[in-house]
Amino acid sequence: MTIKEPSKKIVIVGGVALGAGAAAKARRMDENAEIIMIERGPYVSFANCGLPYYLGDEITDRDALLLNTPESLKSRFNIDVRVLEEAVELDRAKKLLTVRKVDSGEQYQLPYDKLVLAMGAKPIIPPLPGIGLSGVFSLRTVPDVDQIKAWVSSQNAKRAVVIGAGFIGLETVENLASIGVEVTLVEKAPQVLPPFDPEMTALALRELDKMGAEVILGDGIASFEGVNRATTVTLESGRKLEADMFLLGIGVRPENGLAKQAGLELGTAGALQVNEYLQTSDPDIYSGGDMAEIIHLVDGQRRWIPLAGPANKQGRVIGVNVCGGQEKFLGAQGTSIVRVGKATLATTGFAEKTARALGLNFFTSYNTAGHHAGYYPGAKDMTIKLMVENPSGRLLGAEVAGREGVDKRVDVLATAIAAHMTVSDIAALDLAYAPPFSAAKDPVIMAAMAAENVQHGVIDVVHSIDDLPAEDVNVLDVRRDDEVIEGMLPGAINIPLDELRDRVGELDASKHWIVYCRSGQRSYFATQLLKRVGFPHVYNLSGGYIVQE
Amino acid sequence: MTIKEPSKKIVIVGGVALGAGAAAKARRMDENAEIIMIERGPYVSFANCGLPYYLGDEITDRDALLLNTPESLKSRFNIDVRVLEEAVELDRAKKLLTVRKVDSGEQYQLPYDKLVLAMGAKPIIPPLPGIGLSGVFSLRTVPDVDQIKAWVSSQNAKRAVVIGAGFIGLETVENLASIGVEVTLVEKAPQVLPPFDPEMTALALRELDKMGAEVILGDGIASFEGVNRATTVTLESGRKLEADMFLLGIGVRPENGLAKQAGLELGTAGALQVNEYLQTSDPDIYSGGDMAEIIHLVDGQRRWIPLAGPANKQGRVIGVNVCGGQEKFLGAQGTSIVRVGKATLATTGFAEKTARALGLNFFTSYNTAGHHAGYYPGAKDMTIKLMVENPSGRLLGAEVAGREGVDKRVDVLATAIAAHMTVSDIAALDLAYAPPFSAAKDPVIMAAMAAENVQHGVIDVVHSIDDLPAEDVNVLDVRRDDEVIEGMLPGAINIPLDELRDRVGELDASKHWIVYCRSGQRSYFATQLLKRVGFPHVYNLSGGYIVQE
């Protein structure tokens, strides 16, 4: 083996997705670089995303959470991993990092040629009265979950309040429920899963209910009370909830203290600004992952997208570039997914509310279909919502909620978004079909066809029967008799689709008609019939009765 | 309702995917057209794809196979459906179709403005001695499956020979096995599932074995013997197999008799030539589905792709165009999938053998990874093979074999192919990750990264240790000790990856080195190390030991 002087000194602060990924890739690029990883916690390269499942005993092997150890990173990649050491100061002019040993408080200075800030994010802990009491937790690291598990068993915890109904909050609820803890979920927003449009979260609410979790929406927390340990949380409304433990899952913030101190440029949300090579405003300092902003692929704007997939890809890009490469990281689109009981919810690109806030010109379209052919037993309904650019038809975003196969559809839609596909392109996709897996027209294709018809003006749609002024609007329900008895929209009259051709004379063609069925499909068929026989003003209720419930 | 003269007369021959789809869409386009559907069988709009599962009692509700009936097509779409009527002659000059009633033999003439040939395909029945004996079946229609099921129970069938190991053959084997019939599978090709490259079918063979099915490859059938009913099949090799029933699944041919008689232009494989509007050489006659050639999206050449997804999409396009529209059908890419026991195999685009036969400039790359994060229990290995164009990196085809999540990956890859993505584009995809669904680097992304490294010359690969002349080649196995005891490739020496950096001095840097591990990942890491310390000739064994087995 050729023994050489280290080609350069690469220092990485933070040893998880971004940091460990950059370190491993850098080693593959350069055998002679000195690669030092500073991590303030006791572990590196751990599976944050697995922590809720370890809490719920779904993952029982704690070691499985540690994808690498300092030893394995040493033997495999010759990385000098220094755990329980914290980067506390950065002198960019001298290219010197000050590192403090967590146990002893001792400090030393570490020179670098290239520095990678991979410090991630930290849970938001609002400065509320009592927040420091024991029994109030957040979940980010292995020690966090160790503490929570120890608390559950030492206190024989039976009741928990989870604060925040984002992905981690919901995973926490589910996993606490599965180990027999009764959970109340408190969320300040008027919905669970804020990244989703509210109507798409109905399935999650249903599953939370099945788990026995009480869900309190539109209420925030004001304070914790208790002697020595927290026993009550008081909400902004004044309501008090007693419990044995309290979990904060109200979001994370970029770990930007060191970057700020060193004068690196920050963007919105306090995340670091980086260019496409993932260089910060100091070209010898790279960053990414949960502490940096990246380009959102749908509109090219920089946003904070703190997720593991993008962090891992950015780590790989940084590993190349700190070794002299010129790899670009093009961006991400916020694709994310969560299991809630038997349901799965997933999203990619912009939600309706995001697209609306950005002032984009777009429409939405819903579809509900079985996750595989209906004639094959076990098909489960899945609702897909598409955000489609006007007039181009380009897909801007999608949300999918169902019980099976949701992950497949969101990944297909994510790929379509990355490829700038229109809904017509998606409707034409040649996806794999055999009865156990899909239908001859996959739900994604059905959703795209329905949206294509809106885009092409084949049909006008409304999203609520209140979308048109009430005076001249009639509502037609074309479901079968056995469906209608379960409930109808106010003021609707019912003519089952299969009778419509014969009974169309019963309807006043000069009126505006909103037509609906269960999913929007049969009512679409009805609208076509009505249009062709001389009804000038017909509208399909997109998504049908299902999404109105 | 405005009563009008029929705007035009649309006659459709064949009432399944293409025919029923075209009829339904045409009605949505034109309420006044007269739409007549001629179907020689007793059923229309049935789920051919469900027939094997109905045979195997996985689908128990026979009615579920009938997505529509003549009555429902009448009431919903005002289609004049004429079952048990066969189109027997076509006079294009007079625009007259001669129809024969199957029961009475009576004939009548049917004029048309637009004609849709949606006659599909028929099973190949080779003219072998004894093929007409009872007990020899093929499976295409509902009456076929009725007959087979009746035979199984009336004859108390215990042993079956299935001839042909394509998709339908394998589904038949599985479903017979699941109702307790012992099956021997005979295939003339040297592999099962001929659309796949042979090494990718190993998992299917394993599952067939688990079902207790004997598999005979490289042998065709010569004759059937028996008194009144077939009791033996004699193979080309002379081998004789006794059984209670024999199922032919050796493929299908376009149902092109009528088209030939009428002088319509045929392409290769006997399928009809159609343009992008799905018009045959006679512009008033449309065709598609299993009886026509379509454009293969990967190379733009016309091919016969007899599958339900494309047929359904073509039906929709024809429905528009027979009503005066100008919709284009752009093509398909042969995406298909089959479940075999606990395994799933899927493919999209070109297999290696196809790309090779076409003389394309491409390389292949393999990867094996868990279908979700390894730290989350229950991850199942999945092997992905990519066919990648040189030097562009564009994906030409993919094959996926595994137990879970195969359908997702093939659909993502199919979407990527449709979008002309390169492996770098795929490696950058933002796919949904939470532990139950995927890994931070999804198997598709891992596969694309590995392929990207080949494309960019980061690593040279071989596909067998025999790919290089033996004299100057050494083979290095970098697996752990506990893996190596299960077997090594001939002549290999073992240094576990994690010891390689320390022990590299044991290796002769001037030699050519092929490095392998289980999946190709650790050996890739090893190749990078060797290259960086001065080994000029190192090659990764793509896909590793798994695909060599």
Ligand SMILES: Cc1cc2nc3c(=O)[nH]c(=O)nc-3n(C[C@H](O)[C@H](O)[C@H](O)COP(=O)(O)OP(=O)(O)OC[C@H]3O[C@@H](n4cnc5c(N)ncnc54)[C@H](O)[C@@H]3O)c2cc1C
């Ligand atoms: C419970 C949980 C579940 C999640 N589930 C998912 C999921 O299902 N899907 C998904 O995509 N994402 C999920 N995420 C998010 C995902 O884990 C992050 O996006 C990803 O880990 C970000 O990687 P990173 O390397 O940027 O930061 P981090 O993982 O936060 O790593 C940063 C590291 O830097 C260290 N550090 C910080 N400051 C210093 C300092 N000054 N000196 C030394 N070390 C320092 C920290 O101790 C930490 O170990 C989840 C996160 C959590 C907490």
Ligand SMILES: Cc1cc2nc3c(=O)[nH]c(=O)nc-3n(C[C@H](O)[C@H](O)[C@H](O)COP(=O)(O)OP(=O)(O)OC[C@H]3O[C@@H](n4cnc5c(N)ncnc54)[C@H](O)[C@@H]3O)c2cc1C
């Ligand atoms: C057992 C089985 C399993 C399958 N599984 C799958 C699968 O999992 N995935 C997949 O993608 N594809 C599958 N297929 C293929 C799929 O069913 C076909 O691609 C699709 O049905 C083609 O539709 P089509 O309308 O072109 O033809 P067909 O479905 O063949 O319909 C043609 C119709 O025309 C009628 N006809 C023919 N000639 C005349 C005439 N002269 N007069 C009147 N009527 C006539 C026939 O009776 C027939 O009903 C399977 C097929 C079978 C048989």
Ligand SMILES: CC(C)(COP(=O)(O)OP(=O)(O)OC[C@H]1O[C@@H](n2cnc3c(N)ncnc32)[C@H](O)[C@@H]1OP(=O)(O)O)[C@@H](O)C(=O)NCCC(=O)NCCS
């Ligand atoms: C694991 C970790 C250290 C990254 O290390 P890594 O060496 O890049 O390893 P990965 O497992 O990601 O493998 C990717 C590499 O293997 C290669 N590879 C994968 N399969 C391959 C195959 N069959 N043949 C050849 N190469 C293959 C890829 O091309 C890639 O190499 P490249 O980047 O040089 O192109 C880092 O991601 C980590 O610490 N992760 C855990 C923490 C985490 O992600 N937490 C948040 C989510 S829970």
Ligand SMILES: CC(C)(COP(=O)(O)OP(=O)(O)OC[C@H]1O[C@@H](n2cnc3c(N)ncnc32)[C@H](O)[C@@H]1OP(=O)(O)O)[C@@H](O)C(=O)NCCC(=O)NCCS
């Ligand atoms: C069912 C069959 C008659 C086609 O009829 P169809 O009316 O086109 O019905 P589909 O169920 O395919 O629905 C597609 C239509 O519903 C629309 N649609 C679906 N969901 C919708 C929703 N939620 N809102 C609005 N429109 C919706 C689509 O846009 C499409 O209409 P379009 O073509 O006018 O755009 C035909 O495919 C058939 O006979 N299939 C069975 C046979 C078969 O396919 N065999 C082989 C495979 S087993």
Ligand SMILES: [Ca+2]
């Ligand atoms: Ca409906």
Ligand SMILES: [Ca+2]
């Ligand atoms: Ca391996």
